[in-house]
Each structure stands twice: as structure tokens, then as C-alpha cells.
Amino acid sequence: MTVRIYEGSGEPAGGGSMSRRSFLRTGTAAAGGITALAAALSPLRELTSDDIPSVESFVQKHYKEMTPKDMEAALARIRARVEKRCGVRPEIRDIRPLDGVEFVYALNLSRCIGCRKCVHACVAENNQSRSPEIQYIRVIEMPRGTLDVEQGNHHYDRPKVPDEGHFYLPVQCHQCANPPCVRVCPVEATWQEPDGITVIDYDWCIGCRYCEAACPYWARRFNFTQPRIPAGQINPNMSYLSNRPRGKGVMEKCHYCLHRTRTGRMPACLEVCPTGSRKFGNVLDPESEVSYILRTKRVFVLKEEAGTLPRFFYYFDERYPRGLDPEAIEIERRLRAEEGDAYGALPGADGPAPQRVAAARWDGGSVA
Amino acid sequence: MRTYLTFLYRCFRLSFVGDWRYYTWMFVLTAVSLLGLNAYCKQFVHGLVTTGMTDQVSWGLYIANFTFLVGMAAAAVMLVIPAYIYRNRELHHLVIFGELFAVSAIVMAMLFVTVDLGRPERFLHLLRRFNFPASMLTWDIIVLNGYLLLNLHICGYLIYCAYRGRRPGKLFYIPFVFVAMVWAITIHTVTAFLYSGLGSRPFWNSAVVAPRFLASAFSAGPAFLILTLQVLRRFTAYEVADRALMTLRGIVTVALAINMFLLGSEAFTEFYTDAAHGASAKYLFLGLHGRSALVPWIWVSIAMNLVAMTILFMPLSRRLALLNAACVLLIVGIWIEKGMGMIIPAFVPTPLGEIVEYTPTLNESLVSLGIWAFGLLLYTIMVRITVPVLAGRLRENGTAPAEEGVAHA
Ligand code: SF4
Ligand code: SF4
Numbered sequence: 001m002t003v004r005i006y007e008g009s010g011e012p013a014g015g016g017s018m019s020r021r022s023f024l025r026t027g028t029a030a031a032g033g034i035t036a037l038a039a040a041l042s043p044l045r046e047l048t049s050d051d052i053p054s055v056e057s058f059v060q061k062h063y064k065e066m067t068p069k070d071m072e073a074a075l076a077r078i079r080a081r082v083e084k085r086c087g088v089r090p091e092i093r094d095i096r097p098l099d100g101v102e103f104v105y106a107l108n109l110s111r112c113i114g115c116r117k118c119v120h121a122c123v124a125e126n127n128q129s130r131s132p133e134i135q136y137i138r139v140i141e142m143p144r145g146t147l148d149v150e151q152g153n154h155h156y157d158r159p160k161v162p163d164e165g166h167f168y169l170p171v172q173c174h175q176c177a178n179p180p181c182v183r184v185c186p187v188e189a190t191w192q193e194p195d196g197i198t199v200i201d202y203d204w205c206i207g208c209r210y211c212e213a214a215c216p217y218w219a220r221r222f223n224f225t226q227p228r229i230p231a232g233q234i235n236p237n238m239s240y241l242s243n244r245p246r247g248k249g250v251m252e253k254c255h256y257c258l259h260r261t262r263t264g265r266m267p268a269c270l271e272v273c274p275t276g277s278r279k280f281g282n283v284l285d286p287e288s289e290v291s292y293i294l295r296t297k298r299v300f301v302l303k304e305e306a307g308t309l310p311r312f313f314y315y316f317d318e319r320y321p322r323g324l325d326p327e328a329i330e331i332e333r334r335l336r337a338e339e340g341d342a343y344g345a346l347p348g349a350d351g352p353a354p355q356r357v358a359a360a361r362w363d364g365g366s367v368a
Numbered sequence: 369m370r371t372y373l374t375f376l377y378r379c380f381r382l383s384f385v386g387d388w389r390y391y392t393w394m395f396v397l398t399a400v401s402l403l404g405l406n407a408y409c410k411q412f413v414h415g416l417v418t419t420g421m422t423d424q425v426s427w428g429l430y431i432a433n434f435t436f437l438v439g440m441a442a443a444a445v446m447l448v449i450p451a452y453i454y455r456n457r458e459l460h461h462l463v464i465f466g467e468l469f470a471v472s473a474i475v476m477a478m479l480f481v482t483v484d485l486g487r488p489e490r491f492l493h494l495l496r497r498f499n500f501p502a503s504m505l506t507w508d509i510i511v512l513n514g515y516l517l518l519n520l521h522i523c524g525y526l527i528y529c530a531y532r533g534r535r536p537g538k539l540f541y542i543p544f545v546f547v548a549m550v551w552a553i554t555i556h557t558v559t560a561f562l563y564s565g566l567g568s569r570p571f572w573n574s575a576v577v578a579p580r581f582l583a584s585a586f587s588a589g590p591a592f593l594i595l596t597l598q599v600l601r602r603f604t605a606y607e608v609a610d611r612a613l614m615t616l617r618g619i620v621t622v623a624l625a626i627n628m629f630l631l632g633s634e635a636f637t638e639f640y641t642d643a644a645h646g647a648s649a650k651y652l653f654l655g656l657h658g659r660s661a662l663v664p665w666i667w668v669s670i671a672m673n674l675v676a677m678t679i680l681f682m683p684l685s686r687r688l689a690l691l692n693a694a695c696v697l698l699i700v701g702i703w704i705e706k707g708m709g710m711i712i713p714a715f716v717p718t719p720l721g722e723i724v725e726y727t728p729t730l731n732e733s734l735v736s737l738g739i740w741a742f743g744l745l746l747y748t749i750m751v752r753i754t755v756p757v758l759a760g761r762l763r764e765n766g767t768a769p770a771e772e773g774v775a776h777a
Contacts, residue, residue, distance in 0.1 A: 207486020
């Protein structure tokens with residue numbers, strides 16, 4: 001048996017017309033379909049003007065293809081957007097790498113007390129989202145006797161650090177000389193600069209998160225939603241490839257504070273470190289402190305077997321048994337004098353331990 | 369050209385014609401697709417925060433489904449190889465249904481990657497700066513699109529020839545059939561390399577990933593076809609011989625056995641050496657530090673596959689009811705194994721040793737369901753058009769679609 005639902009011939013025969021009934025029925029069905037489609041698309045009404053790219057930003061070129069004029073225009077757009085969204089007029093520039101410079105980091109694990117001051121200084125300097133929380137630096141509390149990070153604790157939260165029996169391992173982007181994150185990016189939104197810093201063009205990234213899967217140091221962070229920074233906490237000193245505010249759906253990570261370091265300053269994490277564990281500089285300059293450290297200390301890298309050739313070195317500077325290093329004793333004495341009881345306390349205000357999962361998960365409502 | 373446009377128009381009209389079962393099925397699929405679209409609009413507005421993904425587990429349900437579907441698409445060749453290389457006559461006609469299925473599977477796979485993007489509106493950046501050959505993702509984009517075009521060409525050409533009542537010119541499709549055969553293997557291999565090429569993820573960084581992908585795809589894909597062909601034969605006038613189903617059954621059985629063997633070898637290597645990098649496998653199979661969200665999934669999946677394999681190895685499974693049961697078990701089993709068992713554990717623990725578990729949210733599940741519904745909708749329409757054309761009931765100067773019903777109750 002043939003079941004016919006479609007009235008009429010089903011196909012317009014010759015100059016044929018549909019019967020009135022079938023016309024009405026088709027009309028009702030089509031109207032129903034369109035209503036359903038409109039209902040399905042209705043959440044799009046919540047898109048703000050911020051979400052819809054202007055024509056200029058839509059056709060904006062890749063960083064490496066921009067002429068100085070293109071860059072000026074792009075910077076002007078960013079300036080206007082930041083001013084509108086955050087209410088501050090930023091100082092934004094495109095700061096290029098310096099000739100004859102290759103930056104490396106060296107971190108003295110004997111000194112680090114795990115106070116997480118670097119974590120929060122970095123957040124403030126680099127305009128990371130406060131909610132959901134994005135942090136570039138992870139400090140891991142490690143039991144003595146191992147460098148296996150799986151035995152570490154990311155969420156230690158104690159009244160005072162350091163804890164006897166543990167040492168502290170801060171990890172951030174290692175600016176690898178052979179970076180897998182760069183290799184996998186399908187659109188070349190991330191690349192290595194001549195001074196060794198791996199950067200991201202936030203206006204080019206399509207948010208596939210392949211680089212995040214490829215990084216052996218879990219250094220990359222994704223903006224799962226529009227980042228939020230309370231008014232007044234924006235750092236207005238910005239550059240295109242580093243700390244300008246990012247949008248929803250793009251990747252970001254540590255860039256060795258290139259807007260500072262390419263203009264002769266030190267990274268924010270280094271400046272804030274109370275123990276002097278962090279050393280940074282130009283490895284091509286034999287007189288630099290990092291060159292001295294690489295020459296004379298027994299430095300090592302994390303996960304050497306990954307073959308990524310990090311520019312971030314660790315070392316244990318144990319010329320003296322722990323607690324007997326005159327320089328360390330001097331630093332501690334000074335800090336105790338300056339900070340009194342606060343010495344060794346974890347910075348409380350910003351939430352000392354990193355949140356286990358990005359805090360502001362979507363609750364089904366709209367994101368303010 | 370005019371004929372071709374009329375053809376397209378008649379196809380369009382035809383897809384709205386059917387009996388009440390056809391309408392119900394299409395209505396449900398459309399409704400679910402729209403639900404998915406609605407959920408996706410929410411995601412588009414608020415970002416991927418609407419999913420269960422985090423910086424720790426940065427790929428989830430979407431990429432899992434993508435991987436599974438690439439495999440299903442590749443499996444269409446399992447009809448083509450016996451048909452053209454072994455000249456199995458029964459299968460010759462059915463090839464086209466396999467390839468149509470490949471087309472819808474690829475479309476679904478591509479939709480799954482698209483919804484996974486944080487910035488889908490920037491996808492044109494791919495055309496402006498394409499990191500080829502360094503990024504495996506660019507390879508994947510090339511092979512998937514190529515495979516889609518190949519299959520569209522083969523199916524489109526054969527169907528259009530039947531419509532015009534012409535004999536298809538061998539030169540216009542046989543070479544493409546052979547290219548598509550090899551190409552099918554590459555799509556799944558390249559997709560496997562996407563994962564196994566990451567040194568940062570020891571769970572993926574293994575040579576057995578690609579063979580395992582192929583083995584599991586070549587059992588789940590033909591199993592799906594066994595089910596589809598029976599639906600086809602039940603609801604249309606199309607003849608599908610039991611012998612064709614039995615050929616597919618043979619393929620499914622062997623591929624499933626190979627898949628189980630590879631899974632076993634992998635588990636052995638991970639567990640016997642007890643190496644530190646076995647943490648993800650431990651998390652998957654046994655749980656790690658009291659976290660064990662995936663443990664029930666993987667064991668259910670293994671149990672399903674084992675039961676399916678046992679049924680298939682028994683001569684009893686020549687009975688269609690049993691064969692169908694085995695196929696369903698194995699499709700679900702392999703879907704779990706590819707998703708929960710292959711993508712997610714690689715992120716747990718993170719490269720820095722942190723353990724964060726992943727559960728898909730309602731919203732991302734709806735998006736996924738929507739894509740599946742849309743893919744099935746596409747497949748149904750394509751089959752709806754193909755059957756009367758191949759059966760000679762829709763011809764250039766032939767009958768109107770409404771006069772030949774789909775249903776033979
Ligand atoms: S640490 Fe990770 S993000 Fe940084 S350069 Fe290396 S691979 Fe890339
Ligand atoms: S998330 Fe962005 S930077 Fe990372 S691989 Fe994808 S496009 Fe490239």
C-alpha cells in the first residue's frame with residue numbers, strides 16, 4: 001500500500017498549481033518551521049556589540065603581515081575597545097624584540113618558599129581574567145626526594161610556607177626552543193620570536209586548543225568565556241603581543257612580560273619574589289646573571305625527555321646545607337624584620353590556592 | 369544544466385514526501401537538530417564555559433564524537449573493497465549507501481570540530497595562513513574535505529546517471545572509487561596521528577593508536593551499515609540480500625577481534641611495566657587517587673565488545689535478531705571506547721600531575737545530539753532520494769514522486 005500524505009501531484013505538473021488545501025498545509029508547515037528556527041536561534045539576541053566583530057577587525061591581518069599602518073589602526077581599535085570596556089585609556093604599543101637578545105629564566109629551588117606572590121603579581125601585571133580565574137604560574141608543593149610532578153600538590157593552602165619536608169616548584173611557560181605548541185597550531189596564531197619568546201596573536205587564534213593539548217608543561221590557558229577584571233584593576237601599560245585584554249575563546253599564556261623585558265625591565269614575577277629565587281636575563285650576554293648561573297650551577301630542565309628544549313632552567317643552589325647559606329639567612333632576616341608576622345604567609349586576598357576548576361562555570365544564565 | 373537543476377529541484381520535493389512514519393522520523397530529527405542549534409547558540413554567546421571542558425581537560429565530548437565519526441566515515445570502504453576488489457556482486461549496489469553514509473558522517477565530524485572552536489567566526493583564517501605541513505590538524509582538514517568531495521562525486525554521479533537513464537561511464541567513477549578506498553584509510557590514520565603525535569600526552573603517544581583506530585572503525589562502521597541496510601529493506605522496495613549482510617558480518621567480526629587484541633596489548637604494556645607514564649591508563653581502568661569517573665564506562669564498553677564478539681563468533685549470529693543485537697552492543701561499546709576511553713583519559717592527570725575530572729554538561733550533550741540528528745536527517749534524505757532513482761522509479765521523464773510511495777506496509 002502506498003501512503004500518500006502530500007496532496008496534489010507532489011510535483012507541479014506543467015503549469016500546474018497546488019490545490020488550496022495543500023497550499024494552506026504547506027504554508028502552515030513552513031510557518032511552523034520558521035517559528036521553530038527563530039526560537040532555536042533566539043539566544044543570539046544576547047550577543048552584545050562587543051561580540052560582533054567590526055568589518056575592520058574581521059579583515060585584520062595576521063600580526064606578521066601587518067604594515068606599520070595596519071598596526072597603528074589595529075592598536076587604535078584596541079585602545080577604543082579597552083577604553084569602552086574597562087574605562088581606562090591604555091598605553092598600548094607593539095614592542096619588537098631586541099637584536100642579540102635571547103631571554104632565559106633560571107629559578108633557584110633552594111630559595112623558593114612557595115608563597116605564590118609571583119602568581120598574583122603576574123595576574124595583576126598581565127590583565128588575566130579574575131573570574132573565571134586564569135593564572136599563568138602554577139606553584140607545586142613537592143615532597144622531598146622526587147621531581148615527579150604527579151606526587152605534588154597544586155592546592156596546598158597552609159597558614160605558613162615553606163613547609164618542612166617539602167620544596168616548591170613554580171611552573172610557567174618555558175618558552176621552548178623546540179615548541180610543540182607552535183608546531184601544531186593550524187593557523188600560525190602562535191610562534192616563536194627571535195628573542196625566544198613564544199607569543200600568541202589573540203586576534204588570529206581560532207580557539208581550537210590543539211596547542212593546549214600539545215604543551216608538556218600545561219602552560220597554556222583558554223578563555224572559556226569573556227574574561228572579567230574588576231574596574232580599577234586593569235594595568236594600562238600594554239602591548240599587542242602580551243598583556244592587552246583578551247577576548248572570549250582565545251588562548252593565552254606567559255610571555256616573559258615582553259612589554260617590560262623588551263624595554264629593559266624585569267618580569268613582574270621576578271620583581272615581586274621576596275626570596276630572590278628568580279633570575280632572568282639575556283643568555284647571549286656572557287656578563288649576564290643567567291649566563292653566570294648556566295655556566296656555574298648544576299641546572300636542569302623539567303621533562304627533558306619531551307625534547308622541547310626549554311629556556312627555563314631550575315637549579316638547587318646548595319653550596320651550604322639548607323638553612324646555612326649566609327645570603328639566604330640574610331634575606332630571611334631582612335624579610336622577617338620588614339614583614340613581621342606576615343613573613344611566609346600566603347597572599348590571602350586573591351584566594352591563595354588556585355581554584356580546582358575555573359570558578360565561574362556557566363549556571364545557565366547569562367554572563368554579565 | 370537545466371536538467372540538472374530540475375533534478376535537484378525534484379530531489380528537494382521528494383525529500384518532503386513520505387508516509388506517516390517518514391514524517392514522524394523526520395519531525396523528530398528536525399526537532400532534535402533545532403534543540404541542538406538552540407544549545408549551540410547559547411554556547412556561541414557565552415563561550416565554551418557552557419561545556420564541561422576546562423584548561424585541565426581541554427577536549428571532551430565534541431572531539432570524542434569527531435574521532436568516532438571519522439572512523440565511521442572511513443568504514444564505508446569496507447563495502448567498497450569487497451565489491452570492487454573481490455568483485456562481490458551483492459555488495460555492488462550497496463556501495464552507494466555506504467558512501468552516502470560516509471558523506472553524512474564527514475559532515476557530522478566537521479560540525480563537531482566547528483562547534484569545538486572558541487572562535488568559529490574566524491575559521492577563514494585557515495585559508496589565509498595554513499600551517500601545512502607542520503600541523504597535523506591542517507592535514508586532517510585536507511583529507512577530510514578531500515574525502516567528502518570524492519564521495520559526493522561518486523554518489524552524485526551514479527545517482528544522476530541513473531536519473532538520466534544512462535550507463536555510468538566507468539572512467540568517470542571507477543578511478544575515484546579506488547582513490548577513495550586508499551583515502552578512507554588516510555583520513556583515519558591522519559586523525560590518529562593528530563593525537564599520537566603529541567609527545568606531551570604519553571597516553572596518546574603510542575604507535576598502536578592508528579591501527580587501533582582503524583580496527584575499531586572497521587567494526588563499528590560496517591555494523592552500522594548492517595543495521596541501516598535492514599531498515600532500508602524493511603521500509604523501501606530496495607532488495608538487500610542476506611548474503612551481503614553476512615559478508616559485512618565477517619568484516620565486523622575480524623575487525624572487532626583485532627581491536628580487542630590491540631586493546632589488550634596496550635593494556636599489557638601500560639600495566640606490566642608499571643611505568644610512571646601509565647597514570648592515564650590507571651585512571652581509566654582502575655581510578656587514580658580515588659578519582660574514577662571513567663572506570664565504569666570503560667568496563668561497560670569492554671563488556672559490550674566482548675559480548676558482541678562472542679555472539680559474532682557463534683554461527684548462531686547468522687540469525688538477524690542476534691546479529692543486530694551484537695551490532696548495537698558493539699557500536700555503543702566502541703563509541704564509549706573512542707570517547708570516554710581514548711580522548712578524555714589523556715588529559716587526566718595533566719602534564720603537571722593535577723587530576724581534574726570531566727563530565728559533559730547538558731548543553732554540550734544537546735549540541736552533540738543535535739549534530740547526530742542533523743547527520744541522520746541528511747542521510748535519510750539522501751537515501752530517500754537514492755532509492756527511487758536507483759530503482760528506476762524517478763527518471764528524467766518519469767513518474768512524479770508522490771505516485772511511488774516509500775512505504776510498503
Ligand atoms: S612551555 Fe608549552 S606553551 Fe610554552 S613554549 Fe613550551 S610548549 Fe609552548
Ligand atoms: S588555540 Fe589558537 S593558538 Fe592554540 S593551536 Fe588553536 S588556533 Fe593556534
